[in-house]
Amino acid sequence: MNELPDAWRPPARLLLGPGPSAIDPRVLAASSHALLGHLDPAFLAIMDDVAGMLRSLFRTTNPLTLAVPGTGTSGMEAAIMNLVEPEDRVVVGVAGYFGGRMAEMVRRAGGTPLVVEAPWGTAVPAEAIEAALRGAPGPVKAVALVHAETSTGMLQPLEEIVRLARDHGALSIVDAVTSLGGLPVEVDAWGIDVCYSGTQKCIGSPPGFAPITVSPRGVAAIEARRTPPVTFYMDLQLLRGYWRDHTYHHTAPIQGMYALREALRLLLEEGLPARWDRHRRVHEQLRRGVEGLGLQFLVEEMRRLPVLNALRVPDGVDDRAVRQRLLQEHGIEIGGGLGPLAARVWRVGLMGYSAREENVARLLTALRIILGAPRMSKPPRRG
Amino acid sequence: MNELPDAWRPPARLLLGPGPSAIDPRVLAASSHALLGHLDPAFLAIMDDVAGMLRSLFRTTNPLTLAVPGTGTSGMEAAIMNLVEPEDRVVVGVAGYFGGRMAEMVRRAGGTPLVVEAPWGTAVPAEAIEAALRGAPGPVKAVALVHAETSTGMLQPLEEIVRLARDHGALSIVDAVTSLGGLPVEVDAWGIDVCYSGTQKCIGSPPGFAPITVSPRGVAAIEARRTPPVTFYMDLQLLRGYWRDHTYHHTAPIQGMYALREALRLLLEEGLPARWDRHRRVHEQLRRGVEGLGLQFLVEEMRRLPVLNALRVPDGVDDRAVRQRLLQEHGIEIGGGLGPLAARVWRVGLMGYSAREENVARLLTALRIILGAPRMSKPPRRG
Numbered sequence: 001m002n003e004l005p006d007a008w009r010p011p012a013r014l015l016l017g018p019g020p021s022a023i024d025p026r027v028l029a030a031s032s033h034a035l036l037g038h039l040d041p042a043f044l045a046i047m048d049d050v051a052g053m054l055r056s057l058f059r060t061t062n063p064l065t066l067a068v069p070g071t072g073t074s075g076m077e078a079a080i081m082n083l084v085e086p087e088d089r090v091v092v093g094v095a096g097y098f099g100g101r102m103a104e105m106v107r108r109a110g111g112t113p114l115v116v117e118a119p120w121g122t123a124v125p126a127e128a129i130e131a132a133l134r135g136a137p138g139p140v141k142a143v144a145l146v147h148a149e150t151s152t153g154m155l156q157p158l159e160e161i162v163r164l165a166r167d168h169g170a171l172s173i174v175d176a177v178t179s180l181g182g183l184p185v186e187v188d189a190w191g192i193d194v195c196y197s198g199t200q201k202c203i204g205s206p207p208g209f210a211p212i213t214v215s216p217r218g219v220a221a222i223e224a225r226r227t228p229p230v231t232f233y234m235d236l237q238l239l240r241g242y243w244r245d246h247t248y249h250h251t252a253p254i255q256g257m258y259a260l261r262e263a264l265r266l267l268l269e270e271g272l273p274a275r276w277d278r279h280r281r282v283h284e285q286l287r288r289g290v291e292g293l294g295l296q297f298l299v300e301e302m303r304r305l306p307v308l309n310a311l312r313v314p315d316g317v318d319d320r321a322v323r324q325r326l327l328q329e330h331g332i333e334i335g336g337g338l339g340p341l342a343a344r345v346w347r348v349g350l351m352g353y354s355a356r357e358e359n360v361a362r363l364l365t366a367l368r369i370i371l372g373a374p375r376m377s378k379p380p381r382r383g
Numbered sequence: 384m385n386e387l388p389d390a391w392r393p394p395a396r397l398l399l400g401p402g403p404s405a406i407d408p409r410v411l412a413a414s415s416h417a418l419l420g421h422l423d424p425a426f427l428a429i430m431d432d433v434a435g436m437l438r439s440l441f442r443t444t445n446p447l448t449l450a451v452p453g454t455g456t457s458g459m460e461a462a463i464m465n466l467v468e469p470e471d472r473v474v475v476g477v478a479g480y481f482g483g484r485m486a487e488m489v490r491r492a493g494g495t496p497l498v499v500e501a502p503w504g505t506a507v508p509a510e511a512i513e514a515a516l517r518g519a520p521g522p523v524k525a526v527a528l529v530h531a532e533t534s535t536g537m538l539q540p541l542e543e544i545v546r547l548a549r550d551h552g553a554l555s556i557v558d559a560v561t562s563l564g565g566l567p568v569e570v571d572a573w574g575i576d577v578c579y580s581g582t583q584k585c586i587g588s589p590p591g592f593a594p595i596t597v598s599p600r601g602v603a604a605i606e607a608r609r610t611p612p613v614t615f616y617m618d619l620q621l622l623r624g625y626w627r628d629h630t631y632h633h634t635a636p637i638q639g640m641y642a643l644r645e646a647l648r649l650l651l652e653e654g655l656p657a658r659w660d661r662h663r664r665v666h667e668q669l670r671r672g673v674e675g676l677g678l679q680f681l682v683e684e685m686r687r688l689p690v691l692n693a694l695r696v697p698d699g700v701d702d703r704a705v706r707q708r709l710l711q712e713h714g715i716e717i718g719g720g721l722g723p724l725a726a727r728v729w730r731v732g733l734m735g736y737s738a739r740e741e742n743v744a745r746l747l748t749a750l751r752i753i754l755g756a757p758r759m760s761k762p763p764r765r766g
Contacts (some may be wrong), residue, residue, distance in 0.1 A: 004648055005432040010419045010641075019634055020418050031638065032415040035403050035589060036393045037716045049388040069591070070453050070616060071633045077616045101615070108613045200634055206418060208452070208591055208636035230491045230613040232484070233453060233460045248721065250454045251402055251583055253591035255414065256636065261388070268387055333420045338631065 013327075014354075016363055017335035018150050018308060018347045019072075019178070020200035020207050021354035023263070027205055030262035031255045038252045046261055047243055047252070053264035057180060057203075057272070058195060058213045060187035066243040067209040067260060068234055069253055072177040072198025075210025077105060078234040079173050079194045080144070082214075082222050086110030088141035091132045091170070093124035093161075097151035097338045098175060102144045109230070114140070120340060121152045121298045121310070126160040133168040141221075142171040142193075148179035151338045153310035153347065154299050155183070159190050166191055171218055177201060180211070181267055182279045182307040182351055193218040199256070202279070202307055204352030205263035208256040212236075263352075280306050282355045286348065289364035293371060298345050307355065309348040310341070314371075319343040322370055330366040396710075397737075399746055400718035401533050401691060401730045402561070403583035403590050404737035406646070410588055413645035414638045421635045429644055430626055430635070436647035440563060440586075440655070441578060441596045443570035449626040450592040450643060451617055452636055455560040455581025458593025460488055461617040462556050462577045463527070465597075465605050469493030471524035474515045474553070476507035476544075480534035480721045481558060485527045492613070497523070503723060504535045504681045504693070509543040516551040524604075525554040525576075531562035534721045536693035536730065537682050538566070542573050549574055554601055560584060563594070564650055565662045565690040565734055576601040582639070585662070585690055587735030588646035591639040595619075646735075662689050665738045669731065672747035676754060681728050690738070692731040693724070697754075702726040705753055713749035 015022045036043040047066075054065050068078045080102065084090055088111040092103040095118040103113040116132050118124045124145065133140055143165035147156050158174060165172040171193040176185045180195075182202030187195050193215040200207035214222070214236065222236055229235050233250065241247040267275060283306035287297075290311055298310040313319045319336060323346070326332045335347035350360065398405045419426040430449075438448050451461045463485065467473055471494040475486040478501040486496040499515050501507045507528065516523055526548035530539050541557060548555040554576040559568045563578075565585030570578050576598045583590035597605070597619065605619055612618050616633065624630040650658060666689035670680075673694055681693040696702045702719060706729070709715045718730035733743065 004651055005436070005644070007648075008413075008429070008644070010416050011425050012417070013419055013423065015418060015420060017420050020420065020637060023418060028415060028417070030391075032411060033393050034395070034411070035398060035406060036396055037398060037400050037403065038590070040396065040710070040716060042394050046391070053388070070457070071636065073633045074453070074616050077614065081613070105615050108611060108615055110613070198634065200418075206636065206638050207421070207634040208639060228491060230464070230493070231460065232488050232491055233457050233617075250456045251581065251590040253454065253589065253636070253639065254403060255589050255638065256591060258393075261391070265387055265390075327423070333423060 012331050014332045014359055014362060016348055016350065016354055016359060017333045018349050019198070019351065021204065021349055021351040023204055023206060024266055024353045026266060027259050027262045031206065031259035033258055035254045038254065039246065039248065043254065044246055046257055050257060050261050050264065051243060053268060054211050054213065056268055057264065058185065058187045059189065060213050062187070062213045062215055064219050064236065064240055065213040066239055067211045068239065069250055070210055071207050072210050074234060075177065075196030075198065075212050076102060076175060077231070078210065078212055078236060079196050080105040081109050081229045081231045081234060082236045083142055083171060083173060083194060083218065084109040084111040085225055085227065088112070089114055089136055089138065091116060091129060091140055091143045093118070093129060093145045093156065095122055095124050095152065095154060096120050096146065096149035098146045098149055102146065102175065106144070111141070121154055123154055123156050123303050126164060129161050130164050133164060133170065140168060140170040142173050144173040146175040147185065148176065148305050148308065150178045150308055151341065152298060153305045153308045154303050155305045162190050162192055171221060178305065178308050181275065183276050187213055199260055199263065201349070202351045203263050203267065205260045206256060208253050209260055279350065279355050282350045282357060282360050283307070283309065285357060285360045286350060289360065293367055307349065307351045309350070310345040311348060313344055313346060317371070319346070325370050326366055332363055332366055395714050397715045397742055397745060399731050399733065399737055399742060400716045401732050402581070402734065404587065404732055404734040406587055406589060406642070407649055407736045409649060410642050410645045414589065414642035416641055418637045421637065422629065422631065426637065427629055429640055433640060433644050433647065434626060436651060437594050437596065439651055440647065441568065441570045442572065443596050445570070445596045445598055447602050447619065447623055448596040449622055450594045451622065452633055453593055454590050455593050457617060458560065458579030458581060458595050459485060459558060460614070461593065461595055461619060462579050463488040464492050464612045464614045464617060465619045466525055466554060466556060466577060466601065467492040467494040468608055468610065471495070472497055472519055472521065474499060474512060474523055474526045476501070476512060476528040476539065478505055478507050478535065478537060479503050479529065479532035481529045481532055485529065485558065489527070504537055506537055506539050506686050509547060512544050513547050516547060516553065523551060523553040525556050527556040529558040530568065531559065531688050531691065533561045533691055534724065535681060536688045536691045537686050538688045545573050545575055554604060561688065561691050564658065566659050570596055582643055582646065585734045586646050586650065588643045589639060591636050592643055662733065662738050665733045665740055665743050666690070666692065668740060668743045669733060672743065676750055690732065690734045692733070693728040694731060696727055696729060700754070702729070708753050709749055715746055715749055
């Protein structure tokens with residue numbers, strides 16, 4: 001490279017895609033403080049605050065609750081690589097891209113995924129999970145499920161499946177990347193053994209950390225492993241050593257931790273029920289607006305995620321052209337479809353600081369212009 | 384948690400430990416811009432800039448050059464988990480904590496580490512590596528070495544060992560976490576196959592990314608694997624898919640990428656030779672100062688890392704008490720020893736934006752006060 005790239009600032013964007021979502025100015029300000037060392041007592045105190053607030057958010061008392069130093073996918077990998085040993089059977093519900101990713105990770109960890117498929121956009125039925133548990137040729141180590149399938153906008157009912165897993169002596173692993181902080185995730189009340197998330201969706205912090213919590217049963221399973229997990233970086237016993245005992249393991253992303261602390265403070269100041277209500281309210285606003293534009297949801301109403309809305313691209317409309325115009329003419333990002341839904345859905349995220357009424361109004365106005373939908377008071381045309 | 388933690392700002396600290404080091408205000412400002420989506424064309428252009436500048440920094444033309452979304456340790460894990468397959472033999476030079484960590488990762492990846500040990504604080508002799516290559520009971524997949532051993536302050540000569548590896552048909556894996564950006568690392572000229580680093584040391588960006596580069600030979604070895612690597616998160620072929628082809632794999636830490644871009648711009652504006660000189664110059668300043676205080680280096684002069692200085696704790700001096708006073712009374716962080724060097728050395732990092740003369744002067748003044756060394760003009764005592 002002979003010439004250096006220029007100084008730069010990002011264009012202004014309203015982030016209404018599948019994440020990252022926008023962050024509150026307070027979070028941005030917190031992340032802009034000068035660095036501390038990762039073993040500085042002042043920084044370790046910040047980590048204690050984060051762990052405590054994560055427990056409140058996960059609704060758990062699990063001592064092993066921390067943030068993995070990576071994106072949401074690192075939370076999935078930490079969960080699976082720590083729980084799954086070679087030869088372990090894991091029942092995996094797959095009704096979208098991220099369920100499929102879980103199955104792939106189980107395979108890479110040397111386990112055998114017993115995949116329970118459901119059509120993309122639907123939930124995995126509890127009966128199908130039960131059948132897989134009963135039909136397995138031997139003990140099942142865990143049942144893995146995506147709570148909020150980001151690729152389809154589907155909300156997976158969990159309570160019954162988590163109970164079924166326990167009844168069959170299996171652990172439960174729940175992906176709450178897109179749900180935590182935007183809708184109820186009740187780790188202790190539902191009896192989830194391992195639950196992980198990402199910071200950049202409903203939590204409202206920049207991407208870079210994956211909050212995770214592990215039940216005492218889950219910890220016992222990890223401690224009883226025959227061999228250490230292949231991963232050193234995401235070894236939960238080593239991560240616990242840093243968070244709990246302050247033993248060096250990695251150099252924590254300092255600014256991300258500042259940001260996460262402030263995002264969690266904001267979240268708990270608002271209060272979980274009020275926050276869930278807000279996400280529900282802006283979803284209803286979006287629903288009314290897009291229905292007025294003649295758009296349809298991929299997922300039936302009962303199973304819809306309020307925070308991630310998959311809308312069918314109308315016949316004859318060019319998915320990519322619409323998203324490009326939204327971005328370039330209106331400064332609004334929404335997501336396209338993944339895998340078999342590519343070019344077939346738009347994904348509208350209303351998460352964290354992005355989940356505000358003025359944002360929905362702005363998106364609806366832009367969509368109305370781009371899709372050329374009839375205006376409220378269309379003047380009569382004269383020949 | 385019943386009460387929320389208070390609003391907070393970090394205490395002022397001069398970071399002279401083993402990292403993170405301080406960051407230039409320009410880097411902090413860059414990291415404070417509003418978020419973009421991880422697939423926004425404007426963000427993908429930023430990633431292209433980063434990849435190009437990383438090639439300049441690594442002194443390579445390797446197409447596969449990118450930043451793993453994790454700390455320096457994630458770079459080590461990405462290198463080893465992508466290169467090492469079960470049953471592979473890897474000669475690992477161990478003369479400190481991080482060499483030992485490499486051997487541990489080889490073991491976890493299912494490989495067999497052939498450990499070549501040298502006393503902590505010394506370099507691993509090329510002859511010992513050659514003997515291990517000759518004495519191996521079969522083909523050796525790779526030779527893994529730490530260029531700058533952060534636990535001891537030792538600079539490992541590389542050229543001959545990298546050549547030996549190649550002569551024996553083995554790849555070379557080099558840990559340049561503490562050297563890249565502070566002293567010469569010549570990936571192409573020396574023929575290194577895989578080299579990784581961390582952003583928070585001599586590069587002068589916050590922790591959270593691990594730059595990595597892989598030679599065409601290394602890429603061929605990865606592409607020829609019999610099975611995919613256990614890690615999905617750090618799978619270099621998937622990471623390349625995101626960096627090169629813009630296929631979704633993870634949600635990049637957006638702010639960290641902004642920061643890394645600006646840190647690399649600063650670094651290349653200064654110019655690598657000037658930057659290496661600066662690190663050498665402040666090291667000499669520190670050397671003169673601490674020798675004046677009667678302190679001794681752990682490592683012999685020829686093998687000393689300019690950027691990470693391990694100083695022996697004098698007999699009868701309480702390691703921890705000195706570091707606490709430095710932190711609390713003077714706002715200066717230095718590091719303690721790891722493993723067998725705990726309480727036996729102090730580690731003074733002079734890296735990136737921390738490597739400035741006024742910082743060395745401030746540390747020397749504080750050490751002089753705390754260690755009670757004679758002042759330059761001590762007034763005569765009168766009975």
